[in-house]
Amino acid sequence: MKNGNVIGIDLGGTNIKAGIVNREGKILKKVSVPTNAHSGPDGVLAQISFVIHRLLEFSSGSILGVGVGLPGIVDPSTGVVKNPPNLKGWGSVPVGEILQSEFNLPVFIENDANSAAIGELIFGAGKELNDFIFVTLGTGVGGGIVVSRKLFRGSSGGAGEIGHISIDYNGPKCNCGSRGCIEAYLGNNYLVKRVKRELRKHPDSLINSLALEQGEEITPYVINLAAKRGDKFAIDFIAESGRLLGFALSSVVNLFDVHTVIIGGGVAGFGKLITQPALRALKERVLTPSKKKVKVKLAKLKNNAGIQGASALFFYNL
Amino acid sequence: MKNGNVIGIDLGGTNIKAGIVNREGKILKKVSVPTNAHSGPDGVLAQISFVIHRLLEFSSGSILGVGVGLPGIVDPSTGVVKNPPNLKGWGSVPVGEILQSEFNLPVFIENDANSAAIGELIFGAGKELNDFIFVTLGTGVGGGIVVSRKLFRGSSGGAGEIGHISIDYNGPKCNCGSRGCIEAYLGNNYLVKRVKRELRKHPDSLINSLALEQGEEITPYVINLAAKRGDKFAIDFIAESGRLLGFALSSVVNLFDVHTVIIGGGVAGFGKLITQPALRALKERVLTPSKKKVKVKLAKLKNNAGIQGASALFFYNL
Structure with a gap:
């Protein structure tokens, strides 16, 4: 070259x-x-x-x-x-x-x-891997699945829509028209909406005061800040989000027989607070031959x- | 050759x-x-x-x-x-x-x-297709995904476990240890268990008398027989099963970008009573570019x- x-x-x-x-x-x-x-x-x-x-x-x-x-x-x-x-x-x-x-x-x-x-795949956490599931958590939840170092495209290039795996067919309405899509829990706006709803039961959470202090709305950044300062509600909320992500990913693992997940995007800033519960949920839910193989990593490429x-x-x- | x-x-x-x-x-x-x-x-x-x-x-x-x-x-x-x-x-x-x-x-x-x-793929309903999702409904719910006329195998040959897509993370316990797997609704034993539970509210259903008449337990065959004779509960039960199958399949379509589903196995004997609700559920739930493309066919190979x-x-x- x-x-x-x-x-x-x-x-x-x-x-x-x-x-x-x-x-x-x-x-x-x-x-x-x-x-x-x-x-x-x-x-x-x-x-x-x-x-x-x-x-x-x-x-x-x-x-x-x-x-x-x-x-x-x-x-x-x-x-x-x-x-x-x-x-x-x-x-x-x-x-x-x-x-x-x-x-x-x-x-x-x-x-x-x-x-x-x-x-x-080329520069980051997948450099040494043959196969991985990439999921990016931002406004939307997107993804891509790499098999034998090739992006899996499906019949017309639309494959890998991890954000639109439903984890509950009666779950919350998603923008796409379906219900219970993992994006309808973890997409930025949905995430913030969920946190606001649950905050009503946790008026003492640091999230409230930090949002005021920062002179801004509640954002994933503020939730993360509260968690880093030890706010139990924020930590539990992120863990529950990771758990839900793990449920969605277990269906991907069972379908693709690919065992490493790389998480990127803004919400990946939650770091281990989100990856560890996601891994626990995966181990709990994937088929037996995959239980020992599953791994969750953070993306290497950031801003x-x-x-x-x-x-x-x-x-x-x- | x-x-x-x-x-x-x-x-x-x-x-x-x-x-x-x-x-x-x-x-x-x-x-x-x-x-x-x-x-x-x-x-x-x-x-x-x-x-x-x-x-x-x-x-x-x-x-x-x-x-x-x-x-x-x-x-x-x-x-x-x-x-x-x-x-x-x-x-x-x-x-x-x-x-x-x-x-x-x-x-x-x-x-x-x-x-x-x-x-x-070689002899049946997929003979003319490049890509399809095959699902077989029997004791278990199995499957295989064909892309460009090749079976998709994943990293170690375990791909295509359609039966273990969860449609409800709080759903019924599956044999595999997870919850809400489509197998935990449609696998033969689960299906019969579900029908028995719901039958309590429908004591007049033909399923009861047909099971007695046949001198046997309630089976998918008996449920089908009742539906064919116009039993409303049996028809609705099969339709609801098809709908649940459609929900699971919509995640597969969104992940694989493959649009034709072929249904085989014993429960496929329900025929259109199960394929039509599955197709309706798919159209309702898949991402917009796939809505017009999705199709559900019955397997051609039978006994x-x-x-x-x-x-x-x-x-x-x-």
């Missing part, structure tokens, strides 16, 4: 974060610009193009290619993006083709959850996971 | 059923002998050997190979069988090697749920599915 680095682009609804990343996953240079979602696909593509130009100027060595991660449905074989949920009015846009012809570089496009899974995952697409597809 | 037929062997805890099967899946000759499970691996292997000898005598054309399906953990690449649940005291037995050297024919060994899925599936292993592995 030729020597050189890669540009990784994390296309969000608000900002485009991008960086030059080396083949160890280290970010050498980082830029961020507004997405200008209101300006439609042409405007957003102009912002992406601007960012690539800036990074190419900064780059001292050669740039081998570009990777882009974004929410929504992507056909990675053609680079066509369909109706990204945070970018209204896009329809079908051949993002890969457009960038490839402008920069004369190989361009790889992926859904952001898949791209985060590939980031862990820049979006950029690193996008750049990993290049090395993955090589 | 050379012309000829294949011997398929369905190794159960009570009987060994075997047959000569042509490449269209048609059974040309069938024999059945007791398994003699009490006589240990040597005794059971002697019975298998006896059956193969008999079928070879009967065969007019050439026999190309042998397939064996049996419950439990099988490594299809080595033909080693580990602790089959209905054949106590086996440990690890290299069934494939033993038969191969005795008959000088290629021998393929598979777990029975996998072998049933491969039977549908001789075990023999046909075992023989299909030969054509699958060719």
Whole structure:
């Protein structure tokens, strides 16, 4: 393989974060610009193009290619993006083709959850693993399943929707229309709603005072802060969330016969408070031959996971 | 491929059923002998050997190979069988090697749920499909997931345990130690237990009188008979069972991005009474891009599915 680095682009609804990343996953240079979602696909593509130009100027060595991660449905074989949920009015846009012809570089496009899974595979906690289940806990609960070092795509690229495993068919309504999806417990908004409801029975919890102190709403960050300061309700709440996650994951383990789980995304900041109960629930619930094999790890890529995952697409597809 | 037929062997805890099967899946000759499970691996292997000898005598054309399906953990690449649940005291037995050297024919060994899925793929309702989810409803609830015409095996061959997807983490206790597994609703014994419990509120149901009439216990057969004669409770009970199955399957569809479900096994005798509610539940619960794609079909292989599936292993592995 030729020597050189890669540009990784994390296309969000608000900002485009991008960086030059080396083949160890280290970010050498980082830029961020507004997405200008209101300006439609042409405007957003102009912002992406601007960012690539800036990074190419900064780059001292050669740039081998570009990777882009974004929410929504992507056909990675053609680079066509369909109706990204945070970018209204896009329809079908051949993002890969457009960038490839402008920069004369190989361009790889992926859904952001898949791209985060590939980031862990190439640079992170999955570097030494053949098979793992990646789950990312953020606004939504996303995922990707890696088997024999390949992302499992299913028949049309939509596989790995771990967030929409139901753990209770009579459970809380999920945005997707189903009930009891693990996202309907652990997606940020659902998580906060659950904590608020349960807080009524725990008026003395530190979560209340910390939220006031921080001059902000109750967030996963505040819940975590309270737990770190020893608040029993916060600790129990996170443990119960981990337990529910473990229940969902046990169905994934039984279906895929894959035994290591890597947890990423914001809520993964709960650390062992969430991974240990998740592991206990897994051991309790998976089929006997898997009980000794299951493991839960935290993702290695943190704040820049979006950029690193996008750049990993290049090395993955090589 | 050379012309000829294949011997398929369905190794159960009570009987060994075997047959000569042509490449269209048609059974040309069938024999059945007791398994003699009490006589240990040597005794059971002697019975298998006896059956193969008999079928070879009967065969007019050439026999190309042998397939064996049996419950439990099988490594299809080595033909080693580990602790089959209905054949106590086996440990690890290299069934494939033993038969191969005795008959000088290629021998393929598979777990029975996998072998049933491969039977549908080669001879049955999956013949024209690239991807499908196969679920078999019997004493247990088993399954197999076919992607790009290959059985998905996971990291160690244990994938596709559809019976142990939980639809309610607080649900009824399952044999496997977990709770709310779909097997804990639809496995034969669980199904009968559920029907008995609910029958108390429906003393007039035909199920009661039919069970008496048949001089037997309540079985899926009796429930089906009552439903076919218009018994509202029996029809509703089967529909509710289908609905629960649909809930479990919606998690499988969301994880695998595979849209056709093939239902086999004894309880599949409920026919449309179970497939239609399952399909409705699937459409209600899967993610939007899958709603229009989901389909539920009945397996094509019926009473001789075990023999046909075992023989299909030969054509699958060719």
